Amino acid sequence: xxxxxxxxxxxxxxxxxxxxxxxxxxxxxxxxxxxxxxxxxxxxxxxxxxxxxxxxxxxxxxxxxxxxxxxxxxxxxxxxxxxxxxxxxxxxxxxxxxxxxxxxxxxxxxxxxxxxxxxxxxxxxxxxxxxxxxxxxxxxxxxxxxxxxxxxxxxxxxxxxxxxxxxxxxxxxxxxxxxxxxxxxxxxxxxxxxxxxxxxxxxxx
Numbered sequence: 001x002x003x004x005x006x007x008x009x010x011x012x013x014x015x016x017x018x019x020x021x022x023x024x025x026x027x028x029x030x031x032x033x034x035x036x037x038x039x040x041x042x043x044x045x046x047x048x049x050x051x052x053x054x055x056x057x058x059x060x061x062x063x064x065x066x067x068x069x070x071x072x073x074x075x076x077x078x079x080x081x082x083x084x085x086x087x088x089x090x091x092x093x094x095x096x097x098x099x100x101x102x103x104x105x106x107x108x109x110x111x112x113x114x115x116x117x118x119x120x121x122x123x124x125x126x127x128x129x130x131x132x133x134x135x136x137x138x139x140x141x142x143x144x145x146x147x148x149x150x151x152x153x154x155x156x157x158x159x160x161x162x163x164x165x166x167x168x169x170x171x172x173x174x175x176x177x178x179x180x181x182x183x184x185x186x187x188x189x190x191x192x193x194x195x196x197x198x199x200x201x202x203x204x205x
Contacts, residue, residue, distance in 0.1 A: 007108035045075030051094055054126040055080070061130070061137045061144075063087060070107045081106045085136035092129065098122035099129045 044052070055065050063083040068091070071079040079102070080092040091103040100122050103111045111119035123129040130137045 007103065007105055007110050047075065047078060047094055047096070048073075051078055051080060058126055058130060058137075061085070061140050062134070068107050071109055079107075079109060084130070084134040085140065086134060088133070090133065092126075098124050099126055101129065101133070 051067055055067065059065060063085055065080060065082050067073070068079040068081050071091070073079070077093070077095050080094065082090045082092050083106075084090070089104060089106050090101050091106055091108050093100045093102040093109065100120075101111070101118050102109050103119075104115070121132075123132070127141075130141075
């Protein structure tokens with residue numbers, strides 16, 4: 001019998017409360033991003049808010065991610081099920097210490113003692129955890145980031161060009177206006193082209 005990765009989900013759990021109806025715990029490429037209303041935020045602990053936010057933020061970079069509805073869930077402890085783009089499954093623990101890979105099986109809080117190094121590391125964010133697990137995550141995340149930066153640069157370049165065109169138009173209109181004014185003043189005998197007052201010219205018979 002292999003005791004390396006024993007997982008008994010029949011053990012008694014603590015408070016396994018159901019998620020609020022306004023939050024979807026299932027997420028993935030085809031699932032909607034969970035939305036948390038201000039009213040809901042007041043009902044959730046800081047860890048729960050962080051967990052649901054993470055589900056929405058990384059959903060497009062993994063095959064699936066969701067808060068476990070089987071394992072323990074309290075304001076200080078909860079678990080998430082994660083399947084990477086490589087189709088590898090993990091159960092992730094979230095506590096005040098950070099994010100930890102507790103098992104390579106879904107809905108299982110007991111890891112394989114032969115993979116102790118994997119299970120003892122804590123990560124500050126879900127991003128750093130995924131970065132250590134999935135190369136496809138890194139590739140897709142980098143591609144998405146590069147695409148967003150490219151679009152941002154295009155928008156800035158476009159706005160700069162528009163401002164330069166507007167400035168050029170204003171300068172051209174200003175020059176046209178000044179030339180007309182000088183000409184009319186000259187015709188009226190007010191000022192010459194150098195902007196100096198002109199003296200009336202006596203016409204001798």
